[in-house]
Amino acid sequence: DGGITQSPKYLFRKEGQNVTLSCEQNLNHDAMYWYRQDPGQGLRLIYYSQIVNDFQKGDIAEGYSVSREKKESFPLTVTSAQKNPTAFYLCASTNQAGVYEQYFGPGTRLTVT
């Protein structure tokens, strides 16, 4: 089955620790995205990558970092510099041609105390 997986589903961390969220897709999509969702809000773009070994900042990249060493994988690191890291994190991917429909993973809920 093709799809996007994110792990873990829930993640708890102490303030000051870096944490890495996993996102893997087997849809052969070129582009991948990370979004953050806060309660009662829409999605805000953190980082995106259109090809391997290249990525761009989205609207709220401060305190986050990413890598894109493989087409299938786009991990997100939430660093200790992120002021309010507690949120629901969603990964998505899309083809670069045609419809550009974004498919979403199940999400990771990060809680930092």
Add this chain to the structure above:
Amino acid sequence: ELKVEQNPLFLSMQEGKNYTIYCNYSTTSDRLYWYRQDPGKSLESLFVLLSNGAVKQEGRLMASLDTKARLSTLHITAAVHDLSATYFCAPKKGNYGGSQGNLIFGKGTKLSVKP
């Protein structure tokens, strides 16, 4: 900068009634997407609207796009409880360029359908 405004943000409906959710966006975009989100879950794609005048229907939901008015609507017909969820519209940022595929999301409309 593309801004997206959905209204209403909260909608409580009786089963069997009709209603429309509106999505206005501020700059040119050639396509728009509607998503559904159940509480605590990810986003599920509902409709992809690819051109001016596009209309798509699935069950009790119908979406339309007017690119000239920068407006999309999601019409609910004879609502049922199963439609209770949050609905997001997301126009694509620009018609072309380096950020192809980037979507800008509205804040969402939380729909509650009551018996």
